[in-house]
Amino acid sequence: MAYGTVFLAAILSLSVGSSLAKCGYQSCNPTKPNRVNVHLVPHTHDDVGWLKTVDEYFYGANNSIQHAGVQYILDSVISALAKDPGRRFIYVESAFFERWWHQQDEKTQFQVKQFVNDGRLEFINGGWSMNDEACTHYNAIIDQMSMGLRFLVNTFGKCGIPRVAWHIDPFGHSREQASLFAQMGFDGFFFGRLGYNDKLHRLNTKTMEQVWHTNENLGSPADLFFGALYNGYGPPPGFCYDRGCNDPPIQDDPTLFDYNVDERVAKFTKYAKDQAAFFQTDNIIMTMGSDFQYENANAWYKNLDKLIKYVNAKEEESGIHLLYSTPSCYVSNLNAANKTWTTKKEDFMPYGDAPHNFWSGYFVSRPSIKGYVRESNNILQVCKQLECLKTTKASSERLREAMAIAQHHDAVTGTEKQHVADDYAKRLSMGRVQCQALISEAISSDISQKTGFKMDATTSDHCNYANISICPTSETQNSFTVVVYNPIARSVTSPIRLPVNQATYTVMGPNGTTVSSQIQDVTASTKSVRRDRGSATKELIFMATIPPMGYTTYQVTAPSMNMISRLGAIRHSRPATTINRVDGDVIISNEILSLSFDGITGLLKSMTNLGSNISNIMTQSFYWYESSTGNNVSIQGSGAYIFRPNKSVPYPLFDGTSVLVKVVKGDVVQEVQQQFTPWLSQVVRLYKGQSAAEFTWTVGPIPIGDGLGKEIITRFDTNIQSGQTFYTDSNGRQMMKRVLYQREDYPYVNSEPVAGNYYPINSRIIINDTMSQFTVMTDRSQGGSSLSNGSVEIMIHRRILKDDNRGVGEPLNETGQFGDGLMVRGTHTVSLATPKKAAYIQRILGEEIYMKPYFYVSTAMGNQSPVSSSFISQALPANVHLLTLEQLKPNILLLRLEHQFEVGDDKAFSKPVTVSLRDLFKPFGISDVEELSLSANQVLKSVDRLQWKIEGSSTTTPQAFKPIPATAPDFNVTLNPMDIRTFNVTVSRH
Template sequence: MRVLGVTALVALVAASAADAACDPSKWTPPSDGVYNTSSRVDPDKLNVHLIAHSHDDPGWLVGVDQYYMEKVQYILDTAVEELVRNPDRQFMFVEQSFFQRWWHQQGSEVRGVVKQLVKEGRLDLTVNGGWCMHDEATPHYIAMVDQTAYGHQLLMDEFGVSPRIGWQIDPFGHSATQGSLLSQGVGFDALYFARIDYQDYANRKKNKDLEFIWRPSKSRGKASQVFTGEIIDHYCPPGKFDYGNNGNQIQDDADLHDYDVCDEVDQFVNNAKMRGGASKGNHVFIPMGCDFQFDNSRRWFKNMDKLIHYVNQDARVNVLYSNLSYYTDVKRAEGLTWSVKSDDFFPYASARDDYWSGFFTSRPTLKRFARVANTLLQQVRQVDAVYQSHHSSELVALQRAVGLVQHHDGLSGTEKQSVADDYALRLNDGIIQAEKELNEVLFVIGEKEPYHFCLLANTSVCDVSTQNADFEVLVHNALAHTTVQTVSIPITHKSAAATVLSGDASVRAQDVFVALPVHPETQVAPYSFVFSVELKPLSTSRLLVKQKDANIEDDNEHQLEYAGAHGVDAEVTDDDVVVLENHHLRAEISKTTGSITKLANKKQNIQIPLSLNVAYYQAFQGDGPKSGAYIFRPDSNKTFPVTGTASDGAAAGSLPNVTMVELQTNTHNGLASVPRVAFKIGSWVTLEYRVNDEDEFLEIEWTVGSVPIDDKKGKEVIVRFDAGDSIASDGTLYTDSNGLEFVKRVRNHRDTWNLTLHDNQEGVSANYFPITTGAYIKDKKRQLNLVTDRAQGAASLVDGQVEVMVHRRLLADDGKGVSEHLNETESVFDSVAKKNVTKGLAVRGNFFINVDSAEDSMRSLRSKMESQFFRPLTAYRKPVANDVKAKVPWLTVSEFPPNVGLTTVQELSKQCLMVRLSHLYAVEEHATLSQPATVDFSALFSVKNSVVSEVTELVLTGTKELRAEDERVGLEWKTTDDAYGWSPQSLPVKGTTVVLQAVEVRAFRVCFAKGSAVAVEEGGSDAESKKKAAEVGAKDMDDVDSWEQEEGYSFGAALQDLAEMIAIE
């Protein structure tokens, strides 16, 4: 028996006295054991809406599979059981990556119950509805739309419901794209979240401004606004009302000493009144649930039943089970006037020195891999559509993997290492299936030998090209524009040449260069074959590459050493400059420092001085907030060069211990060369400068790592571009929002409150912002543009400068729950020691920079962002006989307007495609290209033996037709001001023609049929025209079958042949 001390006895007596003060006769318990939960809205009271939910991360501390097995399946099992017990109860579930797994494991009886609960709205699946709750800082908008659409389509197919509420409660800051395209754009009437800057939160709470109208798109204005709410005190219940984590329950048995109804009611009412005091109107909501809660739903619902029963007897407030759709509707019905916010919510700070701007860069290789996988998914979908395979099931694995990694603890880099590895494995498995899908499509059109992706080609690894003297390259252009792109392939010979076997491609320039390994001690392909190729819109071409001389293994004259046959020591001479140029640009690079010194735009006759410095911040590791997976907190505002002493963060320093690496070997066939030069900086950084054919941008390939930690100090590595006084940027940086619109960033400033910075370190971390594809600084005459190959953090801490964080290696945890240092390592085979060694992760990536006039700069920037995201799809195989007849694609695409992007092309049926179009420019970015763009599908899409018969606009997710104007515009709200108050009209489809306004992204169903196109005449009957189109389509359902017969093959037969070949092998 445990003996109580004096202090414990006193506490017990005090508690008993308090209990005695609570008169049980004040409360009426249920006589039949059933609590009264039937309350509805009371117009004369503060109404408290209980929102029962569970926030379920599909990966964070453990992987998605483990979370499902240990928690989520029991959450859904027990929640459904408890909803059936009481018709007043409601429960919200969000993450479709979990729900769909659970749904497909249920029998018919449970499915019938669930469908009825969904129909009644008590199991609420109309909130968010994506495959995951995506991050908002690091994904590209195409991936955000894609994963949202995938979840929405599954909900529509199974339950016939469309989500109408956004629920982004855990991402670490919120983007302008989320507030526009991913809210109103996907059909959401409201958006609720739980993480905004602590200073902003305090101001808004004080001013009753935690709910407001968010109108972040200057281009779309009111047409893309959304009612937005920041949840008071986070997304978990207040204090003792968390019935899962803290073990509390309501004791309403008056015969027991721990009877606590009075205390429970008082605390709840006080909290509700606090929320009411910070809100407008007579309605507030309290989230009831938290991370992975409701695995014991009985406990949660029984206590909530008691809470509603007794609080409503108290009668000071009215409490009810509710859902966010109903809450939004009653808030709107109050007719209140709301403030307007027109910027975004980055970076997020939860406290002093606690800026969540580190995750913008965390896990850079995962960020790049996810970008590559996302682009690959879009490209293989296109190939499916172009050749009308009717067989895209192999893409499901990649679609799910790409969707899953967009999770706010996935692509963000804020998960444990084992979980990051799991995301990467899923992406890799999905890519393997996509390769299989690509080959099945190509097999159908006569390509009998399979192709293989080489995802590590940028690190000089590709089995096909290094194990065969000759090989074929398949190149697919996913752009709707003719493009000149550069392809780099690892090879083992000193000379090579490419020729076109089939397709409309033309090789323009080619060279062979010495390859730079990521780790000097590893043995990889010694050379890179680089060629530029012109590609037509949505075209696929086949090239043959022939290597021309002896294998490098038989050539002792060449060794892969920086300071050997291909490396020269830096030497200061009168001719200290390397010049790289094409007819667009000229770059001068110092042999001594390895830094660019001048950058010129030859066509605009603009030249600026420009330096590049690689440096790092030392991570803070003392008491208080530390740099970690989430947090960026340097120990000062000083930066250190890769070797040497600290230099002031505002000063441009030289790069020490520089070795220039001669790369070019020779030119070929009289074609123009592709000039480049590389430098080794210190012991763990390399820079390679490239000027590619027809490119307006200088390409800079950087390799960073292994980052040394022998001094026991974490490091956050940056690349800083400094144009000095040549660009008077006036404290302003512009960063892209998920690859869509740009957001103006003013140093040490926030639009909606007066930012307080407490020290020099905060002056750094508070001015870091996420970039997904690009950033720029400008003045009235010129603009310096930067395009990147993955999500990163960027800042402009001094006028004329842009710095980008490229890598982080940290030795402390930031205390945000991961409990693991962000210290990524890799196993590397040491070709000298002949064994695997563990080293810090080395990262390789690319920047693209140019300078342009103020008038034309956004044209070059937007074009580069689009072409860099949609790099050509390349696949490789051994050469095959050229007697195979090339099949004509089912779909060909003509040149699109230069301001329109073909974002998605996906098969819907034999004669219909789902097409998403994006206007690539925002308002006021360009005098002509920002204007509305017209797309006539009948003129731009050509289908064998058919024409465009119908174009119908869909909601952006593609789940249903966009039928009414109010679906496009969204709900109307009264506002206090008119920031971005215009509402550009989204023009309806007319016949086969659509008009896109600036930065619009829209989805369409495009159908084809034999004979004449059926157009909807202006003022005519849309329904009648659709009926005619349907009749034409029904009559020609066998268009594709007849095409197959003409071409002499059958898709089903081809698959059977492929299966037999695989079985034989």
């Protein structure tokens, strides 16, 4: 037998289910009774980009910025683990480990598998990156965690399944993130950053460790044990042994002058006792490592071996026992303590490390990359769906990896150096190009299959700059096809806006129907943003209706005058009515909403829901906070992480003169164009049939000639009696109740009345009273608050001239393509409804905003008749969202269905709902269904989480997530409010 074959057989003997494997809780080093057991956890925290790019960090390049090389860390650790079976090490970031793994020879891979099976090397958390919790959308969190966890289980089997979530560096912790961790099967969750006041209170009350009720909708199965680490995530002061550390090694030769064992033991023992005094069991955890440490693992382990030896030699008198351990072994020992734990419900937002240092600035930092990440997620979901539905040469792999990296807590947060932000954007761009090729190929293939018309996918123009009216094909061609794909599993009607240069067009839809369309001038603001990058003078606008999880094509033609006279009855695009000067108030309306604008100032004056007969006095304008650079109270200033305004009252950007530029009214959309300053403009739009208004703002370059950093907000002031209460979403799912100047767990100190009351907004912020609910939906992560009765403010852009001294070493002073300050365009989708109807509107709008229809333009179809086709046999109910459809193997797909309403959201749509999977998809039939954990790395029925006793309950928690078999032949799946159910489905293609 060849060596390679023997070696492969040996590796397989250590795979899933092997009797040789003793990983997990059974692999833990033993603790001792009647001792304070100190769990020493050797670890490294490896940012997937921050001061250096992900490639630079892996290879150890560009060390003039920061000395860090992940490949050397892993090399060093594996060598050190081989020297002593008692040693332990944990690793977290799969993005780095996967790279390293594929560079190793068979011998090293075999050795690593042995270490994993023995519990000597343990994976913790296991996501592709350690994602942020404030600026990330739940869809992207699930994707990136699943990507990393599937790699680990596919590589190491059962021993590659982490048991503990580990977010030691993210800057605040969300309730939805903890809920997702519970649904992924984790037994515990540890984090390092905890608000200064919260931490002080928890230390004094011994509540650094509790059980978190993460989701009231899911109940006990979503409960999760958590621990806030005592010392952040670094080692105890004086006990760091890596390159760059200046602490004394343990010098244990008594014949030498520098012998220091007694002093080292005494200092460590005191620290351990001090820490133990704040905790409730005979176990404490100490993180022995920090950022990019263990490049010299030998130095670490040599000193830790000695520390363990000499401290334990005196344990009879000190009561302190040290052991190599892991977070999961620590959790196991806490669980075995048979203690009754207190509980928590709310989140840990915003994070502040001192009275004037609130990390609520990063909710908004680098708004362009935040918008690009959210838009890229939309494209990725479309791409993954079509990859499952049609056979393609292109792949979603590059964008999947780029998106997973972009969720890192120094990526989408905007807290990285500029060249690193550029690297993240480049990766996303390259992934998008690959996915766009796949989208064109898949839909072209389906059109050819259905019509017999051979469509060339390479002629597609994906109009990547359509938001600033740039699309070369629609600008230069008099005839083209618009292809619109809807990733939502129900029919959607959505506006399409295309830059064009002709005065009139016909838009033909399927079955020979002429679609109502509108022509209007490109705004002056758009022309100033795009500069010389596009030449379109007009926009063509029409409403596209797309079937569930399907596509519709529209033929757009600019007819000659002779053709116009011959076609006669065919409806052409009608020029919108443009009003440059107005007398009296301006009103724009559709069938559902009406907005009035003051005829003198041009500002919003009121908003009316015509169907519910609700009218609200409402103004909206823009303001700016001056960024603090420090003062006599605190030297802390605003920066990429921290928001600290100089004053609590912002300066208005409305100077008292009219901001009104134009009013445009047409058959498809009515809009008001406003110019607040030369660098800040807005268009307020109401599309036909839409239940919400769009406020599209363009901000930048923010002027800095006065030497002042500026943080720009939009603010709505209404007559809703909301008091001090408002609501923000948690990662796009659960709604969190916020009350000004209050915290659930500790006495609030009002040291920063603005920044301390800012919260992350991933999808919406809400205020309400008994009569009305006002909702603002965002198209990216932002930060905001309701700082007074009836008011909502959202920060949209920041330009700051000073670093905030949190490590990035650069001011948040982004420049654009032309060398001046960054310009950003985004949209707020605003609705007003009764509280009973509002939840339905905002849940459906939320789905449509982050899963927008995707369109591109093609010249390939010529005069071929437009077509419309759906890939599913029937639409899903409005409360069910098809969250994931992803190809794992040619005949194995990953499918997630989500109930997107909470209990009490809506009388009808908050009820359980059942969906049949058997004949749901047209391109294939489903022959088998296996339910998995949320992260798709475990069969759900095999997930066995630890049980915890909690105060006020006679039962232990968490109760198990019980799979309800989706049995043949119908494979019916029942979803309760906030359920996400995950399946491997075996398919046979038609």
